Amino acid sequence: MSSANAELVARGRDVFPGGSLGTFVLPEDLDMVIARGAGSRVYDADGREFIDFVLGSGPMILGHAPPSVVEAVQSQIQRGNSYYAMNEPAIQLAEKIRSAVPCAEKVKFCGSGSEATFYAMRLARAATGKPKVLKFEGAYHGHHDYVMMSVTPSATRNETYPVAIPDTAGIPSVVRDQVLVAPLNDLAATRELLEKNADELAAVIIEPQCRLIDPQPGFLEGLRRITKQLGIVLIFDEVVTGFRLAWGGAQEFYGVTPDVACYGKIIGGGYPLAAIAGRADILELSNPRTKAKEPRNAYVSGTLNGNPLAATAGLATLIELEKPGTYDRLNSIGTRMREGLRKIAAGKGIAAQVLGAGPMANIYFTPEPIVDYRSLLKHKSQMASALGRELLAHGIFTHLSAKMYMSLAHSDEDIDTALQAIDVILDAK
Ligand SMILES: Cc1ncc(COP(=O)(O)O)c(C=O)c1O
Structure with missing residues (x-):
C-alpha cells in the first residue's frame, strides 16, 4: 500500500x-x-x-x-482567537440558548460535554449540600470519573442496583461509592432508590432519550415529580438532544423541564464549547463576585470557556437552525x-x-x-x-x-x- x-x-x-x-x-x-x-x-x-x-x-x-459558519468564523478570527475575558459572541450565544431552552435562566460555558456534566453535578452538590448522584444503567455522560460508571457493564455482571460498575481502570473506589445506578424506564425501581437515598442524593442525571431509547410514557414526568418532592436536582444531559430533537431540545420535545441541563456538540458548531444552563439560584452558585459571602460557591472556570471563535461558530449554527x-x-x-x-x-x-x-x-x-x-x-x-x-x-x-x-x-x-x-x-x- x-x-x-x-x-x-x-x-x-x-x-x-x-x-x-x-x-x-x-x-x-x-x-x-x-x-x-x-x-x-x-x-x-x-x-x-x-x-x-x-x-x-x-x-x-x-x-x-457550512458557508455561513465559515464566513462568521473567518470574520471573527481576524479579531483574535481567545481573550479569556467577556466577549460579545459569548453573550449572544448565551442569550440565544436562554431564548430557546425552557430551564435556562442562567448559562455558564465550558469546553466539552464531559465538563458540562461534571460541573452540573458539582453545582448540584453545592446547592444541596449532599454528596451523591444517581445515573441510569447504560447511559453515557462523558469521560470523567463520576459518569464512567455502568455505561457498558457486561451481561454477566448482573449486579444489583444501585451498585455502580466503573467502565475504566483508574477510578478511585471513593468515587464509585458516590454514584448510584438505576434501571432506565423503571419508575417504580427508581422511585424506591431515590426515596431510600434522598438524604444523600444531590442529583439525578439522565439523557432524556438515552442511547436513542425513548423514555416510556410518564417516566420523565415521574422523575421530575419525585426529584422535586425529595429536593434532588434533576439534570438533563442534552449534549446530543440539545437543538437537535427540537429548537428547545428534549425539554421542548418531551415537555419536561429539568433544573439544570448540559449542552455540547451543536452549540459549539464543531469547536470546543459546551454549556451548563439552568435555574438561576443553582447557576448563581458559580458567581465569582459572591465567592466571599457564599459558602456554597462552586468553582466553574477554564482558559477557553466562552472562547469567541467557538461562540461565533456556535451562534452562526444556531442562527441557521432557528430558521423556519x-x-x-x-x-x-x-x-x-x-x-x-x-x-x-x-x-x-x-x-x-x-x-x-x-x-x-x-x-x-x-x-x-x-x-x-x-x-x-x-x-x-x-x-x-x-x-x-x-x-x-x-x-x-x-x-x-x-x-x-x-x-x-x-x-x-x-x-x-x-x-x-x-x-x-x-x-x-
Ligand atoms: C449524551 C452525552 N453526554 C456527554 C457527552 C460528552 O461530551 P464530550 O465528548 O464533548 O465530552 C457525550 C459525547 O458523546 C454524550 O453523547
Whole structure:
C-alpha cells in the first residue's frame, strides 16, 4: 500500500495509541485519515468520498463547512482567537440558548460535554449540600470519573442496583461509592432508590432519550415529580438532544423541564464549547463576585470557556437552525432513514429494532423491544459491526455502535443511497 492515506494511517498508528484520537477506531484494512469535509460528505487523504453519518460525533448538524459558519468564523478570527475575558459572541450565544431552552435562566460555558456534566453535578452538590448522584444503567455522560460508571457493564455482571460498575481502570473506589445506578424506564425501581437515598442524593442525571431509547410514557414526568418532592436536582444531559430533537431540545420535545441541563456538540458548531444552563439560584452558585459571602460557591472556570471563535461558530449554527422549517426537515430526513431501515428488515424477515427521533437513527438486530440497557444488550452486536464495516467499504461512514446522525446538508438521495447499500449488504448476510 503506498498512498497518501496509507502513509498517514501508518504515521497516526505510530504516534497515537491504536492510531486513535480517543476510542473510535475503524477496521484495520479500511482505516482512513480524513482530509476534508463538505456538506454531507467527508473525503480521505486519497480523495475517496464518503457520505458521512458520523458528523464529527454530532456537532455538524448543518453538514461540513457550512458557508455561513465559515464566513462568521473567518470574520471573527481576524479579531483574535481567545481573550479569556467577556466577549460579545459569548453573550449572544448565551442569550440565544436562554431564548430557546425552557430551564435556562442562567448559562455558564465550558469546553466539552464531559465538563458540562461534571460541573452540573458539582453545582448540584453545592446547592444541596449532599454528596451523591444517581445515573441510569447504560447511559453515557462523558469521560470523567463520576459518569464512567455502568455505561457498558457486561451481561454477566448482573449486579444489583444501585451498585455502580466503573467502565475504566483508574477510578478511585471513593468515587464509585458516590454514584448510584438505576434501571432506565423503571419508575417504580427508581422511585424506591431515590426515596431510600434522598438524604444523600444531590442529583439525578439522565439523557432524556438515552442511547436513542425513548423514555416510556410518564417516566420523565415521574422523575421530575419525585426529584422535586425529595429536593434532588434533576439534570438533563442534552449534549446530543440539545437543538437537535427540537429548537428547545428534549425539554421542548418531551415537555419536561429539568433544573439544570448540559449542552455540547451543536452549540459549539464543531469547536470546543459546551454549556451548563439552568435555574438561576443553582447557576448563581458559580458567581465569582459572591465567592466571599457564599459558602456554597462552586468553582466553574477554564482558559477557553466562552472562547469567541467557538461562540461565533456556535451562534452562526444556531442562527441557521432557528430558521423556519429546519426541524421539519431534520425530522423528515430522520423519518425517511428510520422507515427505510424498518422496511428493509421487515422485507427480509430480519428481527430488528429501529430507534431514534429527529435526525438520528440506529438499527439493532434483536426481536425484543429495547426499553433499557439490559434489553439493548441482547442485540446481535457482531451483525451491526459487520454492517458498519461493509457500509464503509460502500463509501458510507457510520458509527453504528452509537448512532447515525443526519444533517441539513443530507439530501433524500443520500439517505436512499445508504438504504440501498444496507439492503444489498443484508442480502449477502
Ligand atoms: C449524551 C452525552 N453526554 C456527554 C457527552 C460528552 O461530551 P464530550 O465528548 O464533548 O465530552 C457525550 C459525547 O458523546 C454524550 O453523547
